[in-house]
Amino acid sequence: MTALAILFTMASLGLSETAYLIRKRKASELPVCPIGEDCVVVLNSRYNKFLGVHNEYLGFVFYAVVSLIAVLLVVGVGPRDLMAYFAKIMIFGASFASLFLLYIQWRVLKAWCFWCVMSAVTIFVMASVVLTSNITIL
Amino acid sequence: MNNYAFHVLRVGMAITFLWVGVLIFQSPEAWTGFIKPWVADILITTPEKAMIGTAIFDIIVGFLLLIDFWTFWASFFAALHLALVLLVSGIDAITVRDIGLLAGALAMAVNLWPENKNTRSL
Numbered sequence: 001m002t003a004l005a006i007l008f009t010m011a012s013l014g015l016s017e018t019a020y021l022i023r024k025r026k027a028s029e030l031p032v033c034p035i036g037e038d039c040v041v042v043l044n045s046r047y048n049k050f051l052g053v054h055n056e057y058l059g060f061v062f063y064a065v066v067s068l069i070a071v072l073l074v075v076g077v078g079p080r081d082l083m084a085y086f087a088k089i090m091i092f093g094a095s096f097a098s099l100f101l102l103y104i105q106w107r108v109l110k111a112w113c114f115w116c117v118m119s120a121v122t123i124f125v126m127a128s129v130v131l132t133s134n135i136t137i138l
Numbered sequence: 139m140n141n142y143a144f145h146v147l148r149v150g151m152a153i154t155f156l157w158v159g160v161l162i163f164q165s166p167e168a169w170t171g172f173i174k175p176w177v178a179d180i181l182i183t184t185p186e187k188a189m190i191g192t193a194i195f196d197i198i199v200g201f202l203l204l205i206d207f208w209t210f211w212a213s214f215f216a217a218l219h220l221a222l223v224l225l226v227s228g229i230d231a232i233t234v235r236d237i238g239l240l241a242g243a244l245a246m247a248v249n250l251w252p253e254n255k256n257t258r259s260l
Binding site for chain 2: 005008012016020074076
């Protein structure tokens with residue numbers, strides 16, 4: 001239960017953050033960068049898209065699916081092992097994507113985006129949870 | 139209210155409402171123990187169904203707070219709901235924390251009162 005609670009909390013944080021970035025993009029407004037001033041450099045770079053879709057949209061879908069799986073595992077609906085396996089695949093995939101994007105910020109863009117780093121930290125916490133606990137056991 | 143403080147409060151409150159909603163869905167019958175007998179007597183439905191309705195309400199409010207959409211109404215109804223919870227379940231060692239949640243929800247609603255939107259946008 002604790003592992004799923006942490007997963008759900010992290011996914012909710014991610015949902016909140018990506019919802020903010022999506023709202024700002026739809027309104028054609030610049031997001032506020034709470035720490036540093038390079039958010040816009042990163043968010044408007046060509047690396048903020050994958051297959052033509054902005055990363056915040058992909059992130060929103062990722063966090064929504066992980067939070068939904070956490071909810072279904074807690075409530076006890078659906079194939080438990082399959083959902084946990086799917087969540088692990090998604091989280092590890094997102095972790096590698098986050099590592100790549102951190103590298104891009106560090107070495108290529110030479111600019112750091114608060115929201116992107118926060119999202120990476122969120123995903124790394126999720127990865128450490130699924131690595132250190134069995135999320136199929138309540 | 140400070141801009142960042144508001145959003146920290148909003149997201150924290152959202153996760154609390156969402157998770158409580160999920161936990162009620164997990165075992166609604168266990169949560170009926172919080173309903174006082176005099177309230178159970180005047181319910182127009184079974185306590186289990188009332189708890190499932192509460193879970194749906196909590197999840198909707200939590201989601202609206204999380205994505206910062208209709209936030210005034212979400213925090214207003216969150217405060218109303220928490221006041222109702224304190225009324226129907228009384229204040230004991232567990233529900234006493236709802237006083238803090240009620241204060242947080244009220245603070246957000248007051249901060250977003252339709253005439254006072256200047257401190258909201260991040």
